[in-house]
Amino acid sequence: MNSSNILSVTTFVYGLSAFLYILSWVFKKQAPGKLALWTTVFGLAGNTAGIILRWIESYQLGIGHAPLSNLYESLVFFSWTIVVIYLFVEKKYKNRTIGAFVAPLAFFAIAYASLSPNISDRIQPLIPALKSNWLIAHVITCFIGYAAFAIAFGISWMYLLKKKDKEGKSQLLDRFPSANMLEELTHQMVMFGFLFLSVGIITGAVWANSAWGRYWGWDPKETWSLITWFVYATLLHAKMMRGWHGKRIAYLSIIGFAAVLFTYFGVNLLPGLHSYGAMGQ
């Protein structure tokens, strides 16, 4: 069994866990909720094993490097961080309905990696520009930030749904945490994400400086990470403006995550005159 197999299995386990979380939310059942939790933990074990095994395999191929070097590996790590942070939130806030909105995100990330025909799961050697410890620090911190924003995104939708139902009629929404708590949780996740995104941008800048002699070059990927950072900085300040509580914060958190996704996937669609990095990709 190689790492790709394990990660394919993990994909299905995460799919099952997302399904169980939604089931337990919709039917207000404890049993599927408990099962969902244990499925997720099982999936996380597979996810972790897959990452470690892939690391070992790269050494066996003689091109050893941390499994954080391409789209496939980063997506696998992305869903790992989403699940880890989510499990922490579930334990701390003791509410499983959040899982119905977050577990699918972890599933989508790893499913995209495993199932998309455009994403190769081959272990590739590192090109010279990627041979840097800063790269590892950069990828890890960025993806912790992205994962926190992903969870904030899920919770923001819950907040908006909850607010839509003013009289509290809906049974489904009744099981959500209170609106206040959802708002507070969004804020917590955004703060956590903002710190890690900042560190991610910084380690990226230090890496660029050690590889190309400039810490900032306004290339589209850099610029989009800065745009994302501006959106979340706006959110942090908007909370201090009168009348900017609640819904608008939730909208900002959703826009922020859209910017995250664009930084991650969309930038490759943008036109360019120069290829990135003189001897780069």
Next chain:
Amino acid sequence: MIKKETSALNRIWKFFTSVRLTVILLLSLAATSIIGTIIPQSGTSSEYFHKYGEFWYKFLSFFDSIFDIFDMYHSWWFQILLLLLTINVVVCSIDRFSATLKIIFIKVPPFNVERFRRMKSKKEFSDNRTPDQLERIYKPLISKGFGYTRVEERENGFCLFAEKWRWTRLGVYVVHLSIIFMLLGGLIGSIFGFEGFVNIPEGESTKSIRLRNTAKEHILNFEIKCEDFDISFYDTGAPKEYRSSLTIIENTKPVIKKDIIVNDPLRYKGINIFQSSYGTLPPEEVTLSFTSRETGMEYKEKAAVNRPVDIPEDLGTFTIKDYRSSAGFKGHNIGEAFIGVLESKTGNNTNILLPLRFPSFDKMRRGDVVIAVASHNHIYYTGLQVTKDPGVWVVYSGFILIIVGCFITFFMSHQRLCVEVSKSGDKSLVMVAGRSSKNKMGMQRKVGIISEKLAKLK
């Protein structure tokens, strides 16, 4: 008295203390930054013309002439947005700083019991012991978790105040200061630094580099010599490592030798030299092989560009005309190649392509003689990025400040706790309440935990 409200300076000051302005500026920066990721930046006119066609090129050029959209991150209006944000953050921080200092540097922190009593999240329980007994066992526990504790005696009991991390209120100023550091460092770099590049063939040295933005020449205080350049590949054909052996020569004396690779530059006297690209120079002399079709004999002759070579057996005269680092053949890139002319005895001229990678290429021509490059000495040149940025340490200080500042601001808060104990009959009534400058839910949980601990305390 001076009428404060109406003075113009004051109005400007007020304008810049507004967080609404911050939100507007941050959103404007986010929105306008998108432009430069859609329209490629800093291209040449012909690149834009090629990309957009005549009409759109003219249209965009018109905008460029006013708004610098082809180099928008250095445009006047983008710089103004950044400047406004800087003024905004400076003014806003100064405006609040003295008030924060007053809160922080206070000898005896004030506590208002009423405010704690009014809190919804307070916890209450009763205990069989007397307030005096409780005071003795509560105090050590509370002072363990908090930096400052104070007990106020009351007629029928006591009130224990505790607090910690008052100074974390400064965290947000650290964050804002870090923004100033980063912008200032960027400014220093753009004024006093430069970014240039130079290609140096193996074995040669130079003092002169070309600046990236202006393409002007810049003379360094020392010479860079490229002793050697090496490139290695993985089995897959992907590049594995580019390595240049460099020597820095100052006043004709070598002062530093270092092999640089991508991600491991050479730094000397504030100037950084990075491995950035490479290429090959035309070999000065090559050995050609001529194989006669009639006799099957192979002859080797040394040759150079524009130096005719007479081929034995009267097969004609061959002259190398040109070298291409990447030649094309039927739409394919066939890599490095020589281009030459074969003049037969009868005076016919034939153009001949000699790709280095495919020695038997010329067989395809089916001529009287097959020409190939038998050996050549390869000369690489290394492409170096040469930069100087005296602002980089200011920027890096900003990096450290923002990490530390954000950590303090997000995960630490000024926490205050009040434990009030009053006699009620032969029992004691205990109230525990807490407030914090951030993360109210966290503080609520903490109050719950503390009150449970106190209730169980023997």
